[in-house]
Amino acid sequence: MTGASPSAAPMLETQSLVKRFGGLAATDHVSLSVAAGELHALIGPNGAGKTTLIGQLSGELAPDSGRILFDGRDVTALGVDQRARRGLARSFQITSVFPSFSALDNVALAVQAHAGHSFRFWGDAARDRRLSDPARAVLARVGLAARADVPASALAHGEKRQLELAMALATGPKLLLLDEPMAGMGPEESARMVDLLAALKGSVTILLVEHDMDAVFALADRITVLVRGAALASGSPAAIRADAAVREAYLGEEGEAV
């Protein structure tokens, strides 16, 4: 966010992105723009293609056609790790941590990923304060400070979700792709996560996939609605709430919105 005209160039832009699974267009000509600094929510019913879109943005899935621009550069052809090194971090819908590492070491590993190369064979990484100090700070930020030494496999589900976010944060990203960070959390933990995201807002660009509409409308600067692979609408929370097509396709279906 140090460019001459930060608001002009979007942090993330997709141009007519298409991804098919057999006959199913899981991503159907999606053109999306996320401005630097905004919290952009991506909503849509189950199976709308949200995770598939995140997969293409992070580089795990190759789109069939279309382009992805990140921070002003075409990253469509770059691999997952290359995009991550340029500042694109993601959290996973299905918790993905390092089960045999402690919570602290999970985050330290994320710090290490962005602290130069790791062809360092001699020094004891566990005693390296350049890794553990920032890791502890991030753990504290997500509310896991007291659980630093617990193996990730022994954390409660909600704590794993917090750890998941901590790892993404610890890479110091420009853009955070969060795929349902509150999935499976209790109301108390969810509230804490909303507070956390609200505090993060502004300091890092966020693309948030979330089913919890209260959270989405409380947090988002802009919202894009995805239905059957296609972007149905994109706009401010107020505009989305008022959009007739969105109401019909999505918000009206109470059961799906929860």
Place this chain on the structure above:
Amino acid sequence: MPPLTRSVLLPRVVLAGLLIAALALPSVAAWAGEPFYLRLGARILVFALAAVSLDLILGFGGMVSFGHAAFVGIGGYVVGILFAHQADGSTLFGWPGTTNGYIVWPLAMLAGGLAALPIGAISLRTSGVPFIMITLAFAQMLFYLMTGLKAYGGDDGIALWSRTSFPGGPNIADHATFYYVTLGLLVVALGLGWRLVNSRFGRVLRGAKDNERRMRALGYPVTRYKLTAFVIAGALAGLAGALLANATLFVGPQYLHWSRSGDLIVMVVLGGIGTLIGPVLGAAALLLLEEFVPEAMNLVQAGLGEHWKIVLGPILLALVLFARKGLWGLVTGGNRA
């Protein structure tokens, strides 16, 4: 929480005991008039080195290489081939043969590492069972290559009539000296390995074993790190091969055979995967069992020893089931899982 004193003290006491026993073995063998034990001890140390090198990639990197013996064999062949050229005065690519250890042993490591580079680069495009199969296929390919290499004995391999020499250094023609040199190299390898697995590099390796997909999402070019570990392990196995050629005064295609690779995996698993020191115990256990199970069976009934493999299998199975985290796990008390 287990009693802190036990879990901290016992491993150290056992390690110290093992080192003392290893240091004392040559004297004990000499006193008992059993030079055979010295040779067996050296063999154990050599295979321990090979098993430790495999543990680096198998135990810490999650790479189940079923072709690790190939790198041991390559290291052995470097010693054997250079010996053969020295013996008949011929040249190899214009270079004379040599038995100078300052040249031969580093070359064996280099050859092991260089062979591991393309094999790893190709194998690491896959993971899981395909990785096992491809490493196995490469090793078998090299096995058949050596079998067909008539210039170097083909099936029969190369018999050496002297060990590598270290002008101005230790005279490893002496069995006890060779034993101590091997022990020294093993201890150094364990020390360096310990640094490595606890370094930043080692963390990347363990992270990739735990959750490779997550590692990539964090920004790690995982394959590069895994390949580096694979090459390091190959080089270390090459050194073990050079030692093996010296221990047995022989190199042959059987050193590269898949069953040897299987033995190395058994040593790692039996001793304790991902513990570095465990594979040393595993190597000792497997080689001692191979040595003494047939003997014990022959005592029961002459000739019965031929069928030792039928007995060894269940013993190994029982050991692995009983000591889930291997023999070293019994020491550290990590067998609760």
